[in-house]
Amino acid sequence: MSEMWINMGPQHPMTHGLWNLRVRIDGEMILDVDPEMGYLHRGIEKISEDRHYNEVITLMDRTCYVAGMAWEHLYIQAAEKALGITAPERAEWIRMMSEEFQRLASHIMWYAAFVQDLGLMSPFLYGMRDRDLILDLFQAYTGGRLTYEYMRVGGVRNDLPEGFPKQAREVLDWLEPRLVEYDRLCMGSDIFRSRCDGLGVLKESDCVRLGVTGPMLRSAGSKRDIRKDRPYSRYSQVEFDVATADAGDVTGRYLVRMEEMRQSIRIIRQTLDWLDHHPGPVIADHLPRWLGAPYAPVGREGYLLKRNYPKGVGLSAIEEPHGEACAYVVNEGGEHPYRVKFRSPVFANLSACSHYLVGYRVADIPPIMGSVDVCVGEVDR
């Protein structure tokens, strides 16, 4: 047989976004892969250097367009550390709840797209139907369904509207039995199992070596979860378990994400209970006005003169739906960050792709890459 390179992408049903997977094949066997990225590079790190601190939040929603809240949370934590501002307690709990809702929405979106890649159409429709309910919730308290611009340096933009906890609990009550249904549709299907079991295997030691994090790492048996290992926000005050699997294959990643959805529901229920009993301010007082013209913060008139700009460096890490995300914000005194650096989990997970693709067949690429949950927006930034 003769070897050849083929392009899967930039327009291909497998890619879920604009990127190109170049594959060297011999017949059906994959001999080598070379991902080509950059089609979606918008220079978010560069643009951030030219914006006020609150204006960067707009970019965060667009960094990963299925996990906007998680990225807002990541950036806000680093920016607050760099500026020396702390948010009120209630704001922290609302942020945590938002991140978990986002994890649910992101995982359901992944489920819908991934199972559709395998040729099963009904789960796609079920998934999109249920994700819409979560987007309705986001709309109820942020006004946006995909790009929220909700969090602010020093808190969040507005408190939850009246009746929100009831609506949220109804959605959770509806979702919980649906997850069982999802599971039965997939794990009970021979087609699904025969296309997923034992594919794209990456052992735990390889994951660590290659920088692979998130559900991919936990499906190989590791228990690393930033929410547990290095609790941020108020994660130390809620109960949840870290989902793991052993095989490190496509089925393992599926099982981990399914369990994470159940755990997210568990966390959201606890945050809703807390929020019921702890009213209070959601944004800090006396925030400097230069944080975010024209989106002036809700707090009172600023107190800092230009010569009193604080300096600092902020590092934050969160467990984003795809894995470990980090932000490094350098504040050199001034209205704009001097340098913003983001660590995208999918970027690292994708960089290891030759290790979990080579040796399998061309028809295995959609299930394997589907199980990685590629979001090109955060790879290219």
Add this chain to the structure above:
Amino acid sequence: MESNPEDIRAQLTAAGAVGVLAVEPFDGAAARVKFAPESAAALFQVFRDALGFTHLSTVGGIDWVTRYEVFYLLWSDATKRYVILSADLDAKTPHIETASPTWPSANWHEREAWELVGIHFDHHPDLRHLLMPDGYQFHPLQRAFKLHEPEELEVKVRHV
């Protein structure tokens, strides 16, 4: 997570690390370790093998106009903490030894830092453009690269 530079300093001394210039406290990490770029390769090994920082989270560069800074964010599964390594590089020809033999995950992070910030990583196995088009001559994250002025592009076509 409390910063604990004394612990890192003691472990580095016990491992016989050379080239460490300073160990500073850092909010959110165990410490920020400043090191001399010449001793990079040996120090990476010390951090991975003796101190247990098995996971390289990211590599980034900062243009300080008079110098460049390259920083590495490391994570240890055993002690569950981050540490930041940071080195100052010469402004004219910023270069440092690659970390990819120690942490293979450095490959793409260094490719990104090279094309966006302009730091060259010596002996890197595959230093090609990643996010920018092939043949792109600029380094957008340098301070000299102005956001509002169009750059003149001459993009080469790749022949496979």
